[in-house]
Amino acid sequence: MNDNELQPPRVASDKHTGLVLDIDTLALHNPLPLAGEDTHAYIRCTDGTTYRLPAALQDWATTVIAAHHAHKAAGKPLMFPGQIEFGILHGTVYAELL
Numbered sequence: 001m002n003d004n005e006l007q008p009p010r011v012a013s014d015k016h017t018g019l020v021l022d023i024d025t026l027a028l029h030n031p032l033p034l035a036g037e038d039t040h041a042y043i044r045c046t047d048g049t050t051y052r053l054p055a056a057l058q059d060w061a062t063t064v065i066a067a068h069h070a071h072k073a074a075g076k077p078l079m080f081p082g083q084i085e086f087g088i089l090h091g092t093v094y095a096e097l098l
Contacts (some may be wrong), residue, residue, distance in 0.1 A: 005051065
């Protein structure tokens with residue numbers, strides 16, 4: 001897997017837009033790590049580009065993945081493919097489903 005780390009842009013205010021990507025997959029690499037192994041969240045864009053998400057988005061990614069599976073189990077529309085906006089606002093990394 002490509003280990004390019006996503007570099008979200010700094011956003012001047014909440015009225016500005018960060019980096020918007022068309023996402024095919026949001027997942028965890030090595031979701032059940034053994035001692036000494038690493039796990040991390042990643043996205044695969046609809047164009048095939050894969051990015052490792054910053055560690056600050058790990059909990060967000062886990063929550064969204066769980067919601068995606070709950071939607072699927074309930075027969076609701078899938079969350080992906082879809083768009084996500086990434087950025088850094090007031091020093092904090094964020095991701096927002098659009």
